Amino acid sequence: MSSSSSDDSASEFIINHLTSNSTFQLYKELKCLEAEQSDAESSRRPGQSRRYIDRNREEGHKRLWKDYFDEHPVFPPQTFRRRFRMRRELFVQIVNGISNHSIYFQQRKDALGNNGLSPLQKCTAAIRQLAYGTTGDLFDEYIQIGESTSIECLQNFCRCVIEVYSSHYLRKPNANDIQNLLQKHSEKHGFPGMLGSIDCMHWPWKNCSVAWQGQYTRGDQGCPTIMLEAVASQELWMWHAYFGVVGSNNDINVLNQSPLFNDVLQGYAPECNFTVNGRTYTKGCYLADGIYPEWAIMVKSFPHPADPKRIKFKEMQEATRKDVKRAFGVLQSRWAIVRGPPRSWQLKNIKDIMYTCIILYNMIVENEGNAISNWSDDVDPPIRVNRGPVEEVQYQIQRNSELRDNTVHHALRHDLMEHIWERFINM
Structure with a gap:
């Protein structure tokens, strides 16, 4: 008998012997148990399939x-x-x-x-x-x-x-909105021509990418932040929200990037005429703190007032400017997700969350009857005259010059100071 024939006979004998008794069955059960344990361990490793939970x-x-x-x-x-x-x-x-x-x-x-x-x-x-x-x-x-x-x-x-x-709920004020804003702010705060208060807020970004942290971090913040520029009325409605600027900027840099005054520069903004102290102005104003530039539509307080008129104006201006600070506080208290650092890795998702919170915030203000004006689709947009390319550039340069005119800024602040002082002594 050959060697190969003897080996085959021996293998057949062993298989028949194992099959004929319980040893082979025990071997199979041990192998199945090892396979189940291996599958359980692999399911717990990162990146592997997770356990299914049958939720009702x-x-x-x-x-x-x-x-x-x-x-x-x-x-x-x-x-x-x-x-x-x-x-x-x-x-x-x-x-x-x-x-x-x-x-x-x-x-x-x-x-x-x-x-x-x-x-x-x-x-x-x-x-x-x-x-x-x-x-x-x-x-x-x-x-x-x-x-x-x-x-x-x-x-x-x-x-x-x-x-x-x-x-x-993120619209710009139309003609009816502007008239209501002027009336309400004049009645409550005593500032004719006031459209709202402007300021910026930092929102810390917890999971900011390491490659981006340098441009999103400012020294006084200590962590990466994203900035929100907003304009709020006396009823805390946010008429303007611009979010997404890196936190290393300040209020001036954000103002130069935001679309707040684009309609004014391009001639689309509704008319805003008001008279204070016997002088007529054609652009509404925003109350701002000291860092903002001396533009024609910015009303800032006096740095170190000495006479009673300036002291009273500073008190009224700073008290009224708290509208936007209160709006930030209510926004953060109502939606806690913008009070703490966001956990998202993508800036787009963070921007969607911020704008959603502002929209819901304005919806709640309107639902509770605190909105200054109601939405109206019947208001016709302002008609803009078509100009040629050269005339268009000259027009925007002229509007930009008028917007940044500091002489109008000082004149408006002086007239408002006289108006507030007269209103104060007649109370």
Whole structure:
């Protein structure tokens, strides 16, 4: 008998022997157990597949509906406003608006025919993140929504809110708005021609890229920040918001980049005529602090006043300018996500969050009856005369020169000082 034949016979004998008793079965069970342990360890490694959690999404929707949206909800309207930062009617309006705008916020079915997350669940997850500044999975047990899905809801919610409501709640003042602003500010603060108060706010950026930290960091801040320029009225409505400038800038640099006065330079701005101390002005003014330039539309206080008129003007100007500071404070207290450093890595997502918070902020101001004027689509935009290329350049140069005229700045400040002093002594 050959050597190969003997080896085959021996192998066949061993296999038959192992198969015939329980030793081979025990060997198979040990191998299966090792494979299961290996799969479990590999699933815990970064980048591998995660464990699936079977969430009861329909039960989460029913719980949310019963607690807040039922005919007789568990929690009263005061609790809803505190937790959602707005009235229930306004929240339902927002949910319906973005649901009609984006298919993402419409309830769909999965591959098995089960209902997915409802619009209320998705919008509630986004609002809670904006209101509390928390992580995406904090309300997983209540809303039944995972962390990655919750973050996705926030990003889509911000984008939809900007697309649907920015034309209304981030609009520039039209002719009716300007007249109401002039009247309200003159009655409450005693400043004729005042359109609002202007200032900037820094928002720290926690996860700023190391390559960008130099341009986003300023010495007095100590960490990377992004700047927001805003103009607020006496009712704390933000008529202008410009966000995204690197934090190494100051208020002057932001002003030179922002589109606040583009319509004035190009001739699109509505007329703004007012008279103070017997003199007529054709441009509205903004109250600003000392760092801003002495432009014709900026009203600054006196640095070191000595006479009673200037002292009184400084007190009134600084007290009135607190409108924009109060607006920043209310914005941060209402939406805690802009009070703490954002955790996003991308600037675009951070900008969407900031503009969304400002839009929702203005919507709440209007819903509670504090807006100075209401939106009107019937107001005709100002007609601008078409000019040639050369005339257009000359026109913008002339408008820019008028805008930066410091003689008008000093004259306007003097007239306002006389007006406020006369108003003070006649009280």
